[in-house]
Amino acid sequence: MLTQLVISNLRNITELKFTPYSGINLIIGDNGSGKTTLLEAIHLLALGRSFRTRSLKNIVQFSQQRSLILAKLPNDIPIGIEYSLSSGLKIRLNSAPVTKLSELVAHLPLQFIPANCHQIFEQGPRYRRQLLDWGVFHVEQQFNYHWQSYKKIIQQRNSALRQRKNNDEITLWDQQCVLHGETITNYRINYLERLLEEFINVFTSLCPELKGSEFIIKYKNGWVKGSSLQQALLDSLERDKQLLYTKSGSHAADWIIKINDGDPAEILSRGQQKLYFIALSLAQTNIANKANGSKKSGSLLIIDDLSSELDIDHQLLVLQALSRTPAQCFITTTDYSLSERLKDIDHRMFHVKHGRLV
Numbered sequence: 001m002l003t004q005l006v007i008s009n010l011r012n013i014t015e016l017k018f019t020p021y022s023g024i025n026l027i028i029g030d031n032g033s034g035k036t037t038l039l040e041a042i043h044l045l046a047l048g049r050s051f052r053t054r055s056l057k058n059i060v061q062f063s064q065q066r067s068l069i070l071a072k073l074p075n076d077i078p079i080g081i082e083y084s085l086s087s088g089l090k091i092r093l094n095s096a097p098v099t100k101l102s103e104l105v106a107h108l109p110l111q112f113i114p115a116n117c118h119q120i121f122e123q124g125p126r127y128r129r130q131l132l133d134w135g136v137f138h139v140e141q142q143f144n145y146h147w148q149s150y151k152k153i154i155q156q157r158n159s160a161l162r163q164r165k166n167n168d169e170i171t172l173w174d175q176q177c178v179l180h181g182e183t184i185t186n187y188r189i190n191y192l193e194r195l196l197e198e199f200i201n202v203f204t205s206l207c208p209e210l211k212g213s214e215f216i217i218k219y220k221n222g223w224v225k226g227s228s229l230q231q232a233l234l235d236s237l238e239r240d241k242q243l244l245y246t247k248s249g250s251h252a253a254d255w256i257i258k259i260n261d262g263d264p265a266e267i268l269s270r271g272q273q274k275l276y277f278i279a280l281s282l283a284q285t286n287i288a289n290k291a292n293g294s295k296k297s298g299s300l301l302i303i304d305d306l307s308s309e310l311d312i313d314h315q316l317l318v319l320q321a322l323s324r325t326p327a328q329c330f331i332t333t334t335d336y337s338l339s340e341r342l343k344d345i346d347h348r349m350f351h352v353k354h355g356r357l358v
């Protein structure tokens, strides 16, 4: 949870001081007023990167040299991120420099729901894997160790493949790869079982018209069905030598929750697809919070442009579900009419105009 936020020289925001509410913060403003930039600031704080640009030089206000975002977590713990055109990115948490991004991520669990989140189905498996691993990361303390170790081993194996080393030098990595890969798979499968249960609850509350449907998880572990990872690596050795990289393994996993045995992309309307993604994020936040209790500073949920793809009744269902979710939420919209419909929902409203709160 953020108790205070100060943004300087970030895109069109020259200086903005914000005392957020612990529950739902609804940010309303016209196109180009700075709403998404405010969410971008929170994303930068929690993850050390932007959701809009790979190159952080784009975030610095034109003709300025650096952007600065400062915030306070509960118990007055300061967190700050500075990006300067000359010296790059610096992050400080509780007055000490942060060198590992996983440290930051563990401290401030954040789920970002982009305006076009219904595109989850059009994206490649990497996107869905990242979503899944976010969830596993926040409930299984050992997951990050296994995942980082696994990635290093696959890099070494790929490097041996690229250098066209002999079979022994390639398969040298397989035993460690199997050890971490199978642990990762077990974590993911256990997590997905929990996720399914939470997801059904949240999704059917957002989409009452789909109550009574059958929901099942489909998880592909990343290698041939029915085979062990060890066997799959051996069986695909000749193929990997041609490709010059390791094709099968936990890095190739994918998953989806099917509805009435169908692919959501082929069944759901666009609005329902967006609700599906929102339900996944809320379900993940619920699980992370149950697992961590008061150990962390509380989850953040940021939703850019709630009104896109959703009619007013479904937007209200989302806001009601959010008010039941133990997370601090930042939601942007251009729809001023929403404010008149929120009487029963605990929230605070903020107006943004030309990069300022008014």
Ligand SMILES: Nc1ncnc2c1ncn2[C@@H]1O[C@H](COP(=O)(O)OP(=O)(O)OP(=O)(O)O)[C@@H](O)[C@H]1O
Pocket: 010, 011, 012, 013, 029, 030, 031, 032, 033, 034, 035, 036, 037, 038, 058, 059, 060, 061, 062, 334
């Ligand atoms: N580096 C920069 N320096 C100054 N202004 C910038 C920079 N990058 C982007 N902008 C401007 O910042 C403004 C804020 O954009 P932002 O995306 O936050 O608006 P928004 O309120 O989310 O609008 P919309 O409703 O259209 O999504 C835009 O007018 C954009 O042109």
Ligand SMILES: [Mg+2]
Pocket: 035, 036, 037, 304, 305
């Ligand atoms: Mg925007």
